[in-house]
Amino acid sequence: MGKKTIKYGRDPVVLLAAFAHLAAFFLIFLNLPNNSAFGPTSDEAYITSRMWLALLCSYLLGLGDACYNTQLYAIVGSLYSTDSAPAFALYKFAQSVAAAIAFFYSSHVGLHDQLLILTVSCLIGTFTFWLVIWRYEGRTRGYSEIQAEGRLRRD
Structure with missing residues (x-):
C-alpha cells in the first residue's frame, strides 16, 4: 500500500475511508430502528435487521477509521515535522472534545439523527482533509519529483 500511496497520493485512501463510512x-440507517440507540427495542427497521449486516457495518467503520487515521497521522507528521508533539497534542485534544460532545448528545438524540450528524461530519472532514492535502502536496510536489528522479537515477 505504501508504494501505491506514493504513486497515487493520499486521495484514494481518503476516498476509500469516506466511502466506507x-x-x-447508510446500512446502519436501514438495519436498525431509530430508538435502538437508547436500548433494546422491538421496533421495526426499514429492512429486516440482520446480524451479518451489523457486522459488515462494524467492519466498514473500522476500515474507514484505519484509512483516515493512517493518512491523518502521516499528514500531520509531514506538516509539523519539526514540532510534531504540540500538533498531535492539539489534534488529540480536539478529538477528545468532539468525543465528549458526542457522548453527551448520544443519550438524547435518536440513531437516525446521530447518523445524519456523522454523515455531515464525514463529508466536511473529508473535504477539509483534501484541502489540506492539496495545499501541502502543491507546496512539496517539486521537491518530491526531484527526490523521485534522484532515486530513479541511482537504481
Whole structure:
C-alpha cells in the first residue's frame, strides 16, 4: 500500500475511508430502528435487521477509521515535522472534545439523527482533509519529483 500511496497520493485512501463510512452509515440507517440507540427495542427497521449486516457495518467503520487515521497521522507528521508533539497534542485534544460532545448528545438524540450528524461530519472532514492535502502536496510536489528522479537515477 505504501508504494501505491506514493504513486497515487493520499486521495484514494481518503476516498476509500469516506466511502466506507458513508456506506456503513447508510446500512446502519436501514438495519436498525431509530430508538435502538437508547436500548433494546422491538421496533421495526426499514429492512429486516440482520446480524451479518451489523457486522459488515462494524467492519466498514473500522476500515474507514484505519484509512483516515493512517493518512491523518502521516499528514500531520509531514506538516509539523519539526514540532510534531504540540500538533498531535492539539489534534488529540480536539478529538477528545468532539468525543465528549458526542457522548453527551448520544443519550438524547435518536440513531437516525446521530447518523445524519456523522454523515455531515464525514463529508466536511473529508473535504477539509483534501484541502489540506492539496495545499501541502502543491507546496512539496517539486521537491518530491526531484527526490523521485534522484532515486530513479541511482537504481
